[in-house]
Amino acid sequence: MRAFVLAGPGQGSVEDVPPPVAGPGEAVIDVERVGVCGTDVEFFSGEMAYLHQGHAVYPMRLGHEWCGVVSSVGPGVEDAWVGRRVMGDTMLGCGSCRRCVRGHQHTCEARQEVGIRGGRAGALAEQLAVPVSSLHGLPDSVDPVAGALVEPGGNSLRAARATQAGPGDRVLVLGPGAIGLLVAMFLRAAGAEVHLLGRPGDDFAGRLGFGDVWTEATLPSMPFDAVVDASNAAHLPALALDVVEPGGRLVYIGLSGAPSLLDTRTLVLKDVTAVGILSASPGLADCIDAYARGAVDPRPLVAATVGLDGVAEVLAGVRPAGGGPKIHVDPSR
Structure with a gap:
């Protein structure tokens, strides 16, 4: 099958690789x-912390925000999975440590992360294999x-809920990516x-119907009951x-390239x-429900869809001007 293989910083290409075979408890998608x-971009640039911590090594196959159709299953998996449309959790815990047993497999020290950590191949390919338990x-x-867009949506839904905001509350979101x-x-x-805070020229949020979009220079002095930092800026x-x-709430979901400092006093x-x-x-199940009900429509965020041959350019920063923040890949192209 065809897959995008990242051999080193700035060294990615489409290669013919053996197709995956479903092991016990797994499905091929x-x-x-x-x-x-952005995590994929950091792997492409060589800046991703996991590379320096030993959690990931080149060559690797990226891609953790995906959906597809189950084509085959391994031993111990019901055949009824075949033909189902699915997406999958990125975080694959060991299943037996204290964190996993307590329902926090996404913080498991020994976890694999699809297309990111522990050698688990990602979805920038025609097929991938993952545990059925993650589907x-x-x-x-x-x-x-x-x-x-369910995987980024699940993160975002958790962040929104962590503000505990609803009618009558005012929330500022930093970083309109x-x-x-x-x-x-x-x-x-x-x-x-x-309200959203971005850089000068960040006007896409207005197309989504958000009228209160500011920069650091124009941010008005008003009470914010919660603030979500979804940026990569250390300050x-x-x-x-x-x-x-x-008495308000802060939610931190963005990661900066340098340590962020704040005064705990x-x-x-x-x-x-x-x-x-x-x-x-x-947050994955509830995100799927929100999309299915039409409570949130994430599709306008996608500026373009490319084939596997276009991945290297996207990772290098080539993208259409003026569109949404997200680029999708269709491996069948």
Whole structure:
């Protein structure tokens, strides 16, 4: 089968590789769509921390935001899975450690992450193999474009819920990328008043119906009951603490390339609750439901869909001007 193989920093190409075979408890998926994520870009540039921590090594196959159709199953798996449209959890815990037993497999120290960590091949290929236990069925109302946005959507739904915001609450989202915009969409669906902070020229949020979009220079002085940092800027976590209301909530889902510093004295004196969001795992089922009901439509975030031959250019930063923040890959092209 054809797959995009990353051999080293800046060294990626489409290769013919052996197709996967489903092992015990696994399924092979015919991939329909894959989203390109900032994590994939960091692997392409060589900056991803897992490379330096020994959790990932080249060569590797990227792709953890995906959907597809089950084509075969391994020993111990019911044949009824074959033909089902599915997406899959990125985080694959060991299943037996204390964290996994307590329902936190996404924090398992020995976890694999599809297309990211532990040698588990990703979805930038015509097929991939994953444990059936990681799969979530997709209803017909969730098409392939939305299906490949469930993984980032699950992260974003968890972040939105962590604000505990609803009608009458005002929330500021820092960073109007794919995650930030999805957080904003889930918050809007919950009835919150949503504001976004980005860089000058970040105007895509306006096309999604968000009228309160600011920069650091134009951010008005007003009370924010919660702030979500979905950026990669090292200084914005501290800004979030500065502008949140006393008794409010901070949600950190973005990761910067350098350590972020904030004054915990302010955290204490403002009686603020701070929450970190790592994974989509606990939010996948509810995200699928929200997409299926039409509560949130993530599809406008996709600016373009390319084939496997276009992946290297996308990872290198080539993208259409003025579109949404997300690029999708159709491996059948």
